[in-house]
Amino acid sequence: MVKHISTPLRDETIVSLRAGERVLLSGDVFTARDAAHKRITALLDKGELPPFEFDGQVVYYAGPCPAPPGRVIGSVGPTTARRMDSYAPQLIESGLKVMVGKGERSSAVIEAICKFGGVYLSAVGGTGALISQCVEKSELVTFDDLDTEAVYRLQVRDLPLVVAIDSQGGCIYERR
């Protein structure tokens, strides 16, 4: 009933996911919020490489709390995905296929997900303490001056998610 998936995600796996399905994600996810997206798209505009390889990888819209002593990370739940909607289509065109956040996406993002065979997964907003228990390792990737808004690579085990928008345009929010 609950699917286990792990990174790097293969295209067949990504397009097989259907809106409304629950998944447990293991492997790496890369955090990025508004400020990091602004910088990543600026790099792409200049024809430079993104700070991590997009192929098969996952972007997690999140800005963690600092790690208390003896811990890997502080609370780290999803942030509102909508704020990344203006950047997301460009990232998807550049090869990013999997996004994790919370809340509805714009029609431009849904179109890009369908066109390029991506998927948008929702974590449960406001459960940052619980989600922090799935994080086994955290390391800074880039933009350290952005503090919580920097890009971190989180190694996660069984991160509980719901498929919110799938590659066929299926969407759990559509009933409204």
Added chain:
Amino acid sequence: MRIIEQEQIIEAVAKMCIESNIYPDKDIHEGLVAARLRETSPLAQFALDSILKNADVAKRENLPLCQDTGMAVVFVEIGTEVHVNGNISEAINAGVRKGYKEGFFRNSVVADPLNRINTGDNTPAVIHYDFVPGGELLITVAPKGFGSENMSAVIMLNPSDGISGVEDFAVECVRKAGANPCPPIIVGVGIGGTIEKAALLAKQALLCKRDDSLSQHESMETRLLERINALGIGAAGFGGETTALSVKVLTYPTHIAGLPVAVNIGCHASRHARCRI
């Protein structure tokens, strides 16, 4: 005249910042437990289970409920017989600085809304002062996350729009917010005054208890809660029975020409702490 030292305020504010961010609000938690019992949608059940489990983990591991530990909103009621030695606003900000550092909370405040450089210590707080009779200082710390704050709205209606205009605006605001403000939400509605008074009332309404028997607007609150839950947004926006746990309405006299309305949304991890010095 009763003298209160800055240090007392700093310690009290720091402690409230830490406690409010870690321990779930009892009233909201009870509402969430009841919502879980009512819920029939499997995805919303999963979301509510996660939310309840999150509260247990936060308490056990001393972690904030949400990584968005908010911008600190502080309400201060100053007794007219109280004298604070030193600068009260500086003391409150020093308390916020200390609480967020010691709690290992996120610094979510930028110094300038346009240049957007993080202040690095979650200050300044947004502070509201009021004077009351007596010799005590009552401080409420209400850290506000912006997933829900961003979904809030103000409108200047015409008097002819009346009760239905107010209610339609509030429901539309919640519908448009969808999954973003982390439902099940609480909804504060401020009606009357001026634009800033309505917004402040809406914020204060979020501090009311779910079954506040003092409410003079119970029928409007009941109608709004029913309409909002009929939207079907559900926990985490996954679709379900409970989109809001409560709606609270506060009003104030207003101008003959106006009907200001503010809707402030609070997430399921809405929190505040109070203390009397």
